[in-house]
Amino acid sequence: MRTALLAVAVCLALPAFGQDLLSVRDLGFQRKPFNPGDSGVIQRVELRDNDAGNRDDVYLTKLTVENLGTATPDEIAQVEVRIETERGTFVLAQADSFPITAILLPLPAEQRSVPDDSRALLMIWVQVGDRLTDGHTIQPQVHIWYSERGEGGEAQVQDGAPETLIMEGSFLARALPGPQGGVLNPGDAFPIMEFQVEDTPDINFLDLEIIELTLDAPNGLVYELYNNASRLELTPGRTLRVPEGYFAAVDEGVGTLYISVRVPPEFSARAPVTVAPSLSFVVREGDFTKRFQVSDPTPDTVVIAGAEELSVQVPQGGQVLTRPPAQLQYSRLTITDQDRNATALRLDSLALVAKGTVASQIVGIEITDSQGNLLAYQDRLGEIPLIDPSGRPLSVSDDSSRTLVSTLTLQGPFPVGASLLLEHRVKLAEIHPYQVTTTYFAGIQAVTPARAIFFGQPEFELKPREQGVEVWTTGETIASLVLSLRYSPTQSVSVVALTPTGGWRIKDQAVDPQAGL
Numbered sequence: 001m002r003t004a005l006l007a008v009a010v011c012l013a014l015p016a017f018g019q020d021l022l023s024v025r026d027l028g029f030q031r032k033p034f035n036p037g038d039s040g041v042i043q044r045v046e047l048r049d050n051d052a053g054n055r056d057d058v059y060l061t062k063l064t065v066e067n068l069g070t071a072t073p074d075e076i077a078q079v080e081v082r083i084e085t086e087r088g089t090f091v092l093a094q095a096d097s098f099p100i101t102a103i104l105l106p107l108p109a110e111q112r113s114v115p116d117d118s119r120a121l122l123m124i125w126v127q128v129g130d131r132l133t134d135g136h137t138i139q140p141q142v143h144i145w146y147s148e149r150g151e152g153g154e155a156q157v158q159d160g161a162p163e164t165l166i167m168e169g170s171f172l173a174r175a176l177p178g179p180q181g182g183v184l185n186p187g188d189a190f191p192i193m194e195f196q197v198e199d200t201p202d203i204n205f206l207d208l209e210i211i212e213l214t215l216d217a218p219n220g221l222v223y224e225l226y227n228n229a230s231r232l233e234l235t236p237g238r239t240l241r242v243p244e245g246y247f248a249a250v251d252e253g254v255g256t257l258y259i260s261v262r263v264p265p266e267f268s269a270r271a272p273v274t275v276a277p278s279l280s281f282v283v284r285e286g287d288f289t290k291r292f293q294v295s296d297p298t299p300d301t302v303v304i305a306g307a308e309e310l311s312v313q314v315p316q317g318g319q320v321l322t323r324p325p326a327q328l329q330y331s332r333l334t335i336t337d338q339d340r341n342a343t344a345l346r347l348d349s350l351a352l353v354a355k356g357t358v359a360s361q362i363v364g365i366e367i368t369d370s371q372g373n374l375l376a377y378q379d380r381l382g383e384i385p386l387i388d389p390s391g392r393p394l395s396v397s398d399d400s401s402r403t404l405v406s407t408l409t410l411q412g413p414f415p416v417g418a419s420l421l422l423e424h425r426v427k428l429a430e431i432h433p434y435q436v437t438t439t440y441f442a443g444i445q446a447v448t449p450a451r452a453i454f455f456g457q458p459e460f461e462l463k464p465r466e467q468g469v470e471v472w473t474t475g476e477t478i479a480s481l482v483l484s485l486r487y488s489p490t491q492s493v494s495v496v497a498l499t500p501t502g503g504w505r506i507k508d509q510a511v512d513p514q515a516g517l
Contacts (some may be wrong), residue, residue, distance in 0.1 A: 020116065021148045022058050022155065023048045030161035032201045034138075035170035036288040039127035040203045042157040043140045045493075047120040049082075054149055058114040060092070060104050061152075063123060063143040069097035069137035069162050076138075077127045077442045084121040085114060092122075098140075114146075122342075124159075130288065132167040139163075163203075171208055171285055172293035176256070181298035183308050183339035184275070185430055187440030189262035190340050191226075193277050193296040197248040197255050204286060208255065209245030211289065212282040214238070215259075218273050221302070222262040227255065234259070246284060263302055263441040273302040306345050306430035306441045307396070309336035317451030324361070324455050328408045331449065332370075333424050338402040341430075343439040345396035348427040349443075350376070350404060351383040356419030357451050364409030369402065383427070414455040417475040422450035470501070480507075 029044040049058050065081060076097040090111035093102035104112045114120040124140045137458040139162035146155045153459030169394055170336060176194040184190065194252050199208050215223060225232040227247055259277055276299035282291050313332045337345050350367060359381060367376040367384060375394060378384045386394040386404075396402040406422075429442040458475025 011244065016458075019295075021049070021051060021151060021153055022146055023050050024144065024155035024157050026157045026160050028160045031163050031203050033164045033170075033203065034128045034132070034165040035166055035202045035204060035285060036128065036132055037077075037286055038203045039125070041082075041123045041125045042163045043124040043137055044140070045122040045142060045157050047081065047114050049114050049117050049119075049148075052117060055116050055406075056149040057116050058148045059109060059145050060112045060144055060390075061100050061102055063092065063100070064143045065093075065098060065100040066141050067138055068141050068158065068187055068394045071128075071136040071165060072133075073097040074300070075129050075132050075136060076150050077129045077164060077454050079322045081123040081124060082123045083140075084123065085356050085490075086118060087111075087115065104434050114311075114449045116183045128165060132165040133429050134165065134167050134169060137162040138165070165201070166200065169200055170288065171200060171283055171290065173281075173294060174198075175282065175294040175297060176217075177297055177418035180298075181297070181300045181309050182301045183342075184261070184262050184263050184300055185269055185306065185339055185341060185439050185441050186265045186304060187438045188339070189430075189438050190300075191258045191260045192275060192300050193259040193279075193293045193294075195255065195257055195259075195279070197283060199249050199254075199285065201250050201252050203336050206286045207247065207251050208241075208249040208377050209284045210248050211242050211245055211284045213240045213242070214280045215277055217261075219275040220264070220267055220269075221273075221275065222264065224260050224262075226258045226260060245284060249290045260298070262438075262498065267302070268341060269302065269303065269304055275300045275302060300340070303339070303443075305445055306337070306443070307335045307426070307445055308338040309401075310424075310426065310445050310447045311333070311336075312447050312449050313404060314449040314451065314453065316453050318453075319448055319455050320454045322456065324410050326410060328410055328453075329497050330403065330408045330420070330422065330453075331406045331424065333404045333406065333426070333447070334401055335396050335404070335428070337396050337430070338399055341437050341439040343430050343432045343437045344398050346429045346431070347394040347396065347402070348429065349383050349385050349428070350406075351425040352381050353423040353425060354381055354421070355448060356421035356427065358418050358420040358455070359408075361414060361418075362408050363411045364408045366409075366476055368405045368407070370405065376402065381422075383425075390461075412426075415475075416456035417458040418455045419452040419453070421449060423448040463484050468499075 025046045027044040027046055028190060031040055031042055060345060061080060074363060079093055079098060079100060081093040083092055086109055093100050108487060126138060139159045141158045143156045174196055176196060180195050181192050196206055197397050199358055217223060217236045219236050223234040232246060261275060276296045278295040280290050311334050314330060321419050345399050362381055363379055365378045365384060368374050373389050376384045376386050388394045423446055425444050425446040428446050430439050431442065458473050461472040463470045463472055
C-alpha cells in the first residue's frame with residue numbers, strides 16, 4: 001500500500017493566551033478507500049514546541065474529535081487517538097465512534113506531552129464496520145488544549161484529505177468474451193470460459209480468495225477451475241466450499257481464472273450438447289465476503305461424432321428415369337471437420353445400404369474424390385474399404401472437408417416404379433496417430449438422401465366387376481397408395497366400405513354415400 005502526502009492542509013489556531021507555544025499543522029495524510037472491516041490511520045497532525053527560551057515540555061490536557069464527513073456512527077467500529085514522540089507511541093483516547101471528548105490529565109505526563117523543542121505526531125486511527133454506504137466520507141476535526149510552564153492554549157485542525165468508504169465496489173468480478181466457442185468431440189479438453197476478479201484500490205493489504213463455488217452446466221463432463229497455479233474440479237449442481245480459500249487476485253490487482261471442460265471418451269448423447277456454464281461464487285477479502293455470478297457468453301457444443309457435418313446430394317433425386325443407364329453418378333457425400341481440436345479424420349470405409357427396391361441391379365460401385373482420384377471399387381453393395389491413392393489411410397484434414405463421389409454400374413431388369421435410395425454409412429475415427437491431442441472418437445456416422453431416384457412411371461386403371469370395381473396398376477414396387485373414388489349415387493348403388501384384395505391392405509378409408517366420395 002502507498003500513501004500520499006498532500007500539500008493542502010487546513011489548520012485554525014484559536015485565539016488564546018500563549019497560543020504560539022505550540023504549532024499545530026495537519027499533514028494532509030491521504031489513504032486509499034476503506035472497504036468493510038478495514039482499519040488504519042486517517043489523519044496525521046504535527047505538534048511542534050516552538051520556544052527556545054525554556055526547557056519545559058508542552059502537556060496536552062484535553063481533546064475532542066468529531067467527524068465532518070458523511071459517515072454515520074453505525075459505519076464506524078472503533079476510533080483511537082494516538083500520539084507519537086521520541087518517548088514512544090501512546091493511546092490518548094478511544095471510542096466506538098465519533099465524536100470523542102477526552103480529559104487527558106489522568107494519563108501519565110510522559111504519555112501526553114511534547115518534549116521541549118521537539119516534534120510529535122497526533123494520529124487518528126479508525127476501523128470501519130461491515131455495512132458501509134458507497135461514497136460516505138470520514139473527515140476528522142481535532143481540537144486540543146495544552147499547557148507549558150503555567151501558560152495555556154488551544155488549537156483546532158481539520159483533516160484536509162477526507163477518506164472514502166466503498167461497499168459494492170470494494171472488489172469486482174466479470175466474465176470475459178473468450179475463449180471462442182466451438183465444437184468439442186470425445187476426448188477433447190479445452191478452456192471454455194474466462195472471468196476476472198479485481199481488487200479495487202483500498203487501504204488493506206489483503207488478497208482476494210474464492211471460498212465457495214456452484215457450477216451450472218451439463219452433467220457427464222469434467223469441469224475444472226484454474227488460476228494459473230492450481231486446479232479445482234467442479235461438479236455441476238454441487239456447491240464446493242473452500243474454507244482455506246482459493247487464490248483469485250493479489251491486493252489491488254486483477255486475476256484471470258479459467259473454466260475448462262474435458263469430454264470423456266465414453267460420453268454419449270443422442271443430440272449435440274450445448275455447454276455454456278454459469279458460475280456462482282463467493283469472494284473473500286479478510287472477513288468481508290461478496291457473491292458474484294458470471295456466465296459463458298460464447299457456448300461450446302459437444303458432438304458425439306468425428307465429422308461435424310455429413311451431407312449427401314443426389315443430383316437426380318426425386319426424378320423418374322424411363323430407362324436405367326448403364327452407369328449412374330449417384331451421389332456426392334461431403335464429410336466436414338469443424339471443431340476446436342487439431343485432429344484430422346481418418347476415413348476407413350463407406351457402406352452403401354439399400355433403403356429402396358433397387359439392390360441386386362447394382363453390379364459395380366466406384367468411389368472417387370471431387371478431383372476424380374479413384375479411392376475404392378466394389379462389385380456389390382456393402383462395406384467398401386477406402387484408401388488414399390498413395391496407399392496411406394484416407395483422411396480429412398483438420399477443419400476442412402472432403403467429398404466422395406459414388407458412381408453405380410446398373411444391370412438387369414428394373415420393376416416399374418423401382419426406387420434407388422442408398423444410406424451412406426461412414427466408418428471413421430478422429431484419433432491423433434501420435435496421441436498429440438486427447439481427442440478420441442471411432443464409430444459410424446450415417447446419412448440418407450432426402451429423395452430416391454425412380455425407374456418407370458406406374459399407370460393406374462379402374463376396372464368394373466360384378467361386385468364392385470378393381471384398381472389395376474402397372475407398378476411392381478408400390479408400398480402404399482392413396483386414392484379417392486368418386487361416383488354418382490343411384491338407388492341401386494350404395495357404397496359402404498372399400499375392401500382390399502390380394503396382398504393389399506387399407507390403412508385409412510372414409511366413405512360418404514351422400515357426396516359420392
